[in-house]
Amino acid sequence: MRISRTRTATGLAISALALGTLPAWAAPAEPVAPTAPTALAAPAAPRHTSDTVRHIPLQGAVNVRDVGGHRTYDGERVRHGRVFRADALSDLTDADLDRVAGLGLKKVIDFRVPAEVQYDGPDRLPAGLSPTARPITDNGLFTQLITAIGSRDPVRQEEMLGNGKAAAFMHGVYRTFVSDSANRARFAATLRDIADSRSPLLYHCTAGKDRTGWTTYLLLRLVGVPGRTALGDYLASNTYRAAHDATLREQLKQGGLMQNPDLIIPLQEVRTEYLDTALDEATQRYGGFQGYLTKGLGLDARTILKLRDRMVG
Template sequence: MTARWGPVFERNAPVTISRAVRGTLTGVAAALIALTPIAVTPALASPNIPVLQSPKSASLNLPDAPNARDLSGIPTQGGGGKLRDGSVFRSDALNKLGDAEQQQLVSAGIAEIIDFRSPTERGQNPDKVPASIPVKSLPVYDPNNDFYLFVGKAIQGGPSVQQQLLGDGKAKQFMVDYYKWLVTDATARSQFGAAVKEIAGASGPVLFHCTAGKDRTGWMSAILLSALGAPKGQIYNDYLASNDNLAASNQATLDGLVAKGLVTDPALFTPILGVDRDYLDASFDAVQQSFGSFDNFLSQGLGIDGATVATLKSKLVGT
């Protein structure tokens, strides 16, 4: 993430995050660095892309990863198909899983885990998963504009810095620009393309995740569902579900920051801590502007050929 998108601090200026802030980020906030969302009211669907009601994706029932879910039941266009149960999963970070929760990953048949987190995120909160399930790291981040340092600076700087970085609509614009970056940055595209190929070629179901499971994971889900022919409304329905899934733990995140005196106006963080259909709109708009169509984005932007798409459909879509 470069200076092209969102309000940032001077990239060359050293930023030291205090122990108190680090403790909040990795403890109370459960890695706020990766934008854990709070409960926000989902934006209403625009007339041309209704948020359709569909069977909710089944939870993996992981209390310590509340956004972990099976993408089953989501319909695809034509032929009455839908995503097969247990064929692909999305999640927030798996760094808190106990033994019983790890066993649920084995019971679900998960053959591989894809981790989109940066080295900093993984280092602060390494996944706790069974040794029998391989983890492939495909980090989606910009080392020249580390989200960890940005959020740490905002929290540590106090109310005036938070207002400067996030107030007056800056936070929402930050997120809109970030979702454009997910499409326009060549390295980010390369990682998402590699993830699509991993899912197609894996010996069994794949689980992909970042930390909150809402932005990078949300866009990856949108890519996958679009490639499989899911209606736009169903894609947005899946995307916005992160708000509900994470509502309880996310409120505790902000309550903890306020209790520690690190934040006095929690509303400033709402745009960067939640999902909003405008963000996903920004990614799809960037696809159209840069590639002309989603099919071109798949082939030219992600390097996904027709044979890979056919394999995905054969593996993930049933009746």
């Protein structure tokens, strides 16, 4: 890999920012993150300007996005067309497949655990493209949700999900992103794949919001995107999933599966507090975000420079 002297110096500075080694006052002011929409809000129209999230509308998936377009601390941009994030790709239509084929993907990483793949089906991808299974545990979230809904018992559902239990469960999911060694290894492997790849790559889970959201947050921070901007990208899942998730709740109610489907809203949403739980766990276990990246994920300065060179320009 050839990196100019100027670019290397810039990359080292960005790496320092990503690893948290510069004082807060040394970093440029960060833009304010957009407020997360409520689960019942109407979905925003796809946005394609370079300053916003680039949503890729498909019929069989609702949370597919190009990671590019965000500004870094030094005023450069994350490149479009290099890395994509998504929800499950099991239900892509033929028209969707044509659009996905146009992305030029050479690798698709599936974070779903086997139970999710069995329930929703394997990825449907353009010819010649096969998913790489890299399951990251959801801490039993999928099983919890299916068990609660499948019981059809409003009392049991309230016991399992009510009184803050659903949100507490999500906090537990995010702790495992940091505490579970297998999870750490798979997040790290994905970031190294991005650093080493010369072709477009996509990663996804079921909803494209938690495991996928955390991976994207890490990637954006590592290449020098301000924390509040990375948070805004994370929270945007609420916008793109809002209509789909509201429809699902209505179907659960109309189908007699749940009297109070709003119990699952904390499981459907992403929230700043969930992300903060993972960051707090990183502080407790590794002394902070820097320690999680270097000790927890085993990422060194060279890997971060490769990510920067690949993603920013």
